[in-house]
Amino acid sequence: MHTPKPVALVIDARYIVPIEPAGTLVDHSLVIDDGRIIALAPTASIERDYVAQVRVALPTHALIPGLVNAHTHAAMVLMRGIADDVPLKPWLEDHIWPREGRHVSPEFVADGTLHAAAEMLKGGITCANDMYFYPDAAAHAYEAAGMRALIGMPVLDFPTPYASDADVYLAKGFAARDAFKHSPRLAFALAPHAPYTVADETWRKIVMYARQLDLPIHTHIAETKTEVDNARAASGESPVLRLDRLGATGPSFIGVHAVHLQPPDIETLATQQCNVVHCPVSNMKLASGIAPVAALAARGINVALGTDGAASNNRLDLFSEMRIASLLAKVATEDAGTLPASAVLRMATLGGAIALGLEREIGSIAPGKHADVVAIDLSGVDVLPMYDPVSHLLHVAGREQVTDVWIGGERVVDARRLTTIDESAVAARARAWQQRLQ
Ligand SMILES: [Zn+2]
Incomplete structure (x- = not known):
């Protein structure tokens, strides 16, 4: 009897651009445990093999390395x-x-x-x-x-x-x-x-x-x-x-x-x-x-x-x-x-x-590397239609389409909101420095 393996996080994405190998994967999922990527495979097979504590669906997004x-x-x-x-x-x-x-x-x-x-x-x-x-x-x-x-x-x-x-x-x-x-x-x-x-x-x-x-x-x-x-x-x-x-x-x-x-x-x-x-x-x-x-x-x-x-x-x-x-x-x-x-x-x-000498740790979506990944929503009218996700990431999308960011499996941006930084406090400090530097 096959028992699915419990893991911390699974991200299902419409597109994944792993960088290594080049190209785009469609309807794949990323399995993350203990801060690292442990698998990248078609969503159907991931569902069979893993059970996630947290599962995130990105049905209109591309996932790229940080x-x-x-x-x-x-x-x-x-x-x-x-x-x-x-x-x-x-x-x-x-x-x-x-x-x-x-x-x-x-x-x-x-x-x-x-x-x-x-x-x-x-x-x-x-x-x-x-x-x-x-x-x-x-x-x-x-x-x-x-x-x-x-x-x-x-x-x-x-x-x-x-x-x-x-x-x-x-x-x-x-x-x-x-x-x-x-x-x-x-x-x-x-x-x-x-x-x-x-x-x-x-x-x-x-x-x-x-x-x-x-x-x-x-x-x-x-x-x-x-x-x-x-x-x-x-x-x-x-x-x-x-x-x-x-x-x-x-x-x-x-x-x-x-x-x-x-x-x-x-x-x-x-x-x-x-x-x-x-x-x-x-x-x-x-x-x-x-x-x-x-x-x-x-x-x-x-x-x-x-x-x-x-x-x-x-x-x-x-x-x-x-x-x-x-x-x-x-x-x-x-x-x-x-x-x-x-x-x-x-x-x-x-x-x-x-x-930076970190190519064994980060830089691509590959099993063994840190789970540093970025989700980009490609469903808006400012982006569609889309014939090639990689070309779109460069020539059409901008940072305004970034919705979620994980570093070492930790969600540091969640639906465009920072989870580790108080954004209004940062803005207040910037205004105070502006007064002093003028
Ligand atoms: Zn410089």
């Missing part, structure tokens, strides 16, 4: 829209850095990160790669939100209210990492800001720690033409070749932007199996340029997608990032076949997981 925002400065959401339509140099020097100097504190980072987590969760982002001051305050906020995050331990070679020199930045970062070492959804990375703000001697220390402690290195690289021109004038090397000489490149290297690259840079990123995070909206808004994403992907380089901070975007919205990445690559290559929907959806999920 989106991975592979580069952000979450707390900067409190500076959203504070200086728009300003070029990068005055944007940083006249608007962002002076306000950071006056206002950034553990309280700012705690409030800003929780706010960003609320926005990201409601938009189907279940994991973020963050880089900002006071990583301990950020870690605390992600933990409270129930969100997965790779927390950057920031390093700069100049003083800020957070730290006086590189050694102090590193010591504070490691203290935060120690404090959260038992937090199951958090991990830490070394986050030197950029080649042009961190000197060789400090990079060597960072490389040593990365090797000793098996930590990823998360940094901005080759974002603007000025950065690359200045680097060449100073040392004759491009930023990518300089970091390669210093030993920073490798499969745990997460290079953000990578807009201004020469063929030897691309060759080095490929040979060293580096990861690139493409932030198309930030690059467009700050007029930095167009990253050669199609060329990077064609060379086998793993590409992930990021929003960057909300001050340079101004949304923490991977649906808009996916759509714009695809459109921008098409116009840049003058080829409508460049970056099709399936490739971009993969970048925003599995590509992000690979970049």
Whole structure:
């Protein structure tokens, strides 16, 4: 006699896009127990084999893996829209850095990160790669939100209210990492800001720690033409070749932007199996340029997608990032076949997981992985008709169609409402910060 196995949760969905393998499954169910996916099969066979404590029916939805925002400065959401339509140099020097100097504190980072987590969760982002001051305050906020995050331990070679020199930045970062070492959804990375703000001697220390402690290195690289021109004038090397000489490149290297690259840079990123995070909206808004994403992907380089901070975007919205990445690559290559929907959806999920070193844990809907999944309702008149769900997820649907989000099997968004965060309290804190920052 066949006895169905008791499990915590079964989700029946009209469409499931597992990413691995590519394509769409129709009328399948996902079985979740102890926070992990244990089966994915046609609904009829799941009904025979499992009995669920909780069963959720999604008759008009697509279920996708949680989106991975592979580069952000979450707390900067409190500076959203504070200086728009300003070029990068005055944007940083006249608007962002002076306000950071006056206002950034553990309280700012705690409030800003929780706010960003609320926005990201409601938009189907279940994991973020963050880089900002006071990583301990950020870690605390992600933990409270129930969100997965790779927390950057920031390093700069100049003083800020957070730290006086590189050694102090590193010591504070490691203290935060120690404090959260038992937090199951958090991990830490070394986050030197950029080649042009961190000197060789400090990079060597960072490389040593990365090797000793098996930590990823998360940094901005080759974002603007000025950065690359200045680097060449100073040392004759491009930023990518300089970091390669210093030993920073490798499969745990997460290079953000990578807009201004020469063929030897691309060759080095490929040979060293580096990861690139493409932030198309930030690059467009700050007029930095167009990253050669199609060329990077064609060379086998793993590409992930990021929003960057909300001050340079101004949304923490991977649906808009996916759509714009695809459109921008098409116009840049003058080829409508460049970056099709399936490739971009993969970048925003599995590509992000690979970049963060989490591809065995998240990034696709596969048995054994954490149950980080997102339901998108595709029944509205703004979406119908629908001939291809994957294409629709990219070119039609937006974060407004996200209805439910699970992380490790925990329902963190339930019928568009956050279950871990008091949204009205977050909004009240944002209004208070707006008064102070104006
Ligand atoms: Zn950034």
